[in-house]
């Protein structure tokens with residue numbers, strides 16, 4: 460039976476590359492997005508997949524989105540919590556809105572989505588949850604107290620859920636990308652970006668496909684014994700112990 464994958468934020472950037480890779484691997488793919496209709500339509504057309512608009516920070520919207528996906532493609536077997544945003548500011552200037560938006564979209568979203576597919580995965584005795592964290596959740600980053608907290612939170616959540624899912628055939632892992640060449644990084648000022656690249660031993664930004672291939676591996680049957688892990692994909696910019 461063909462497994463169904465939900466990629467949150469699956470219509471642009473890293474998420475789109477994951478959607479494409481999973482489609483290529485033969486899965487049924489549902490790509491979620493927040494509101495960029497143009498990107499979603501291009502994604503649906505070019506990849507031949509269905510795209511679903513809902514806000515992952517809104518629990519009830521996720522309920523409705525999952526119901527639509529289940530109706531079209533069946534229950535979600537593989538959940539890739541990828542949707543994320545940044546709202547950077549030095550802490551002394553960070554507003555409550557900047558803090559809350561990032562915590563809700565980058566961390567609470569993983570609760571909203573995972574909680575609502577978890578019981579089905581348990582019942583069916585199979586599941587894969589892959590949480591897209593960040594190098595900045597591992598090491599912290601100036602101006603990103605909100606983002607670093609949310610992304611580190613995903614790592615803690617993953618470690619707890621890996622233990623809870625283990626006996627039920629569910630693996631839960633983190634992929635922690637370094638700096639990847641997407642719109643999120645293209646928004647960084649050129650001078651700052653040059654400085655960042657100079658700290659990456661491999662000497663370049665990562666490619667979205669390099670994150671996608673790690674996700675595809677973690678989703679596979681071959682990766683059944685990998686759970687609770689944080690897979691860093693960062694060109695040796697930060698080597699976690």
Ligand code: NDP
Pocket residue numbers: 467468469470471472473474491492493494495496498513514515516541542543544564591592593594635636637638639640641642643644
């Ligand atoms: P992009 O900004 O290119 O794409 C973000 C995607 O998430 C879009 O599809 C967007 O939808 C969707 N999205 C945003 N908010 C919501 C929401 N509330 N509900 C549903 N979907 C939402 O991001 P990247 O590809 O750069 O990043 C993807 C993930 O990888 C993020 O979690 C990010 O933190 C992480 N990451 C990225 C790195 C990088 O270098 N790019 C490095 C480390 C981690 P729409 O198009 O409708 O706005």
